[in-house]
Amino acid sequence: SAVISQKPSRDICQRGTSLTIQCQVDSQVTMMFWYRQQPGQSLTLIATANQGSEATYESGFVIDKFPISRPNLTFSTLTVSNMSPEDSSIYLCSARRTGGKPEAFFGQGTRLTVV
Amino acid sequence: AQKITQTQPGMFVQEKEAVTLDCTYDTSDPSYGLFWYKQPSSGEMIFLIYQGSYDQQNATEGRYSLNFQKARKSANLVISASQLGDSAMYFCAMREPNTGNQFYFGTGTSLTVIP
Numbered sequence: 001s002a003v004i005s006q007k008p009s010r011d012i013c014q015r016g017t018s019l020t021i022q023c024q025v026d027s028q029v030t031m032m033f034w035y036r037q038q039p040g041q042s043l044t045l046i047a048t049a050n051q052g053s054e055a056t057y058e059s060g061f062v063i064d065k066f067p068i069s070r071p072n073l074t075f076s077t078l079t080v081s082n083m084s085p086e087d088s089s090i091y092l093c094s095a096r097r098t099g100g101k102p103e104a105f106f107g108q109g110t111r112l113t114v115v
Numbered sequence: 116a117q118k119i120t121q122t123q124p125g126m127f128v129q130e131k132e133a134v135t136l137d138c139t140y141d142t143s144d145p146s147y148g149l150f151w152y153k154q155p156s157s158g159e160m161i162f163l164i165y166q167g168s169y170d171q172q173n174a175t176e177g178r179y180s181l182n183f184q185k186a187r188k189s190a191n192l193v194i195s196a197s198q199l200g201d202s203a204m205y206f207c208a209m210r211e212p213n214t215g216n217q218f219y220f221g222t223g224t225s226l227t228v229i230p
Binding site for chain 2: 058103108
């Protein structure tokens with residue numbers, strides 16, 4: 001299994017600012033994903049982070065609001081830009097290896113509160 | 116249409132008893148994977164168990180077993196000998212490898228183990 005380190009684990013941010021969340025995997029993985037989990041809700045996929053190219057965003061999520069980088073196979077960042085209280089959520093990084101075990105592994109999440 | 120349906124928002128179980136968490140899914144793809152994850156209050160997503168659509172036997176992992184009824188499109192999680200540490204949110208998820216790498220999550224079931 002892959003170990004995923006995500007930081008920060010939590011933050012309280014002022015509206016209008018941006019926060020960058022980092023995700024480090026302990027081994028090379030093919031697929032990396034970013035999810036949002038709003039309070040009391042299920043997980044919603046924001047985007048698939050592609051190594052060396054632009055992320056693939058799901059409907060309802062745009063690059064200007066959630067820019068994503070993935071400079072190599074073990075690291076990715078998600079930025080939540082121009083935050084509003086509606087962005088208060090848990091943000092989760094996930095990874096899996098194509099051809100490896102079927103399950104995806106998750107970081108411990110970033111609990112974001114926007115005030 | 117919802118890919119994954121979990122109809123039990125909250126469940127209670129007596130310590131040392133068994134509990135079944137329901138999950139139904141919707142797919143027309145013959146190849147798919149079904150997963151259960153546990154999310155304690157700390158926020159991390161912990162992989163519990165996997166069932167492939169072509170697997171003949173129900174999956175088991177320690178105290179966790181998956182009651183896979185393909186014709187009914189159900190994949191219920193059975194936790195035997197419940198422990199206080201089992202209190203958490205439980206999410207059922209599905210992946211359809213032929214249509215992408217996204218995991219579809221249900222809305223979750225909150226399990227409380229009563230001493």
